[in-house]
Amino acid sequence: MGMSRAAIRYAKAILETAVSSGNASKVNDDMLAVAATVNGNTELSDFLSSPVTSSEVKMNAVKEIFAAVQPETNSLFRLLQENKRFEILAAIASQFNAQFDEMNGVEVANVTTAFPITAELEKQVLDKIATISNKKITVQNTVDPSIIGGFILRIGDKQYNASVANRLQELRREFSN
Secondary structure (H helix, E strand, O other): OOHHHHHHHHHHHHHHHHHHOOOHHHHHHHHHHHHHHHHOOHHHHHHHHOOOOOHHHHHHHHHHHOOOOOHHHHHHHHHHHHOOOHHHHHHHHHHHHHHHHHHOOEEEEEEEEOOOOOHHHHHHHHHHHHHHOOOEEEEEEEEOHHHOOEEEEEEOOEEEEEEHHHHHHHHHHHHHO
């Protein structure tokens, strides 16, 4: 069984537990923190994937780093220790977030900008999103300097291109006709 299939199964099980105990939103916060911490830290990520480090040692580290987590999150740690699967912790956390969002009717808008998004630009983007979708939206920002400025917005299969690069291309087409 591949990493992602396993991650989906674990995430689903933990989400069901968290929902039935009325704790899903707090566990989701845990999982956001876990995903961000592990994905943002190569050393930690390598440590968790290391075949030579025992799962007891990994467990102790994880409990220390994520000390103040919900009971459901702790039971995930225990499961991963028993099954020696700590290398998929970040994948499970991300899966959990995705499933939680889907359950709450939250859609992810991917916004590509030339530089990290500013509050002002995010407001423009959110105004634009309001005209496209009536769901709750989580904004994910991807930085791509090649678009020069403006933004490209993707929600599901819809795309809105307000990038400077795109505008320049349109101008070029107009002038070449």
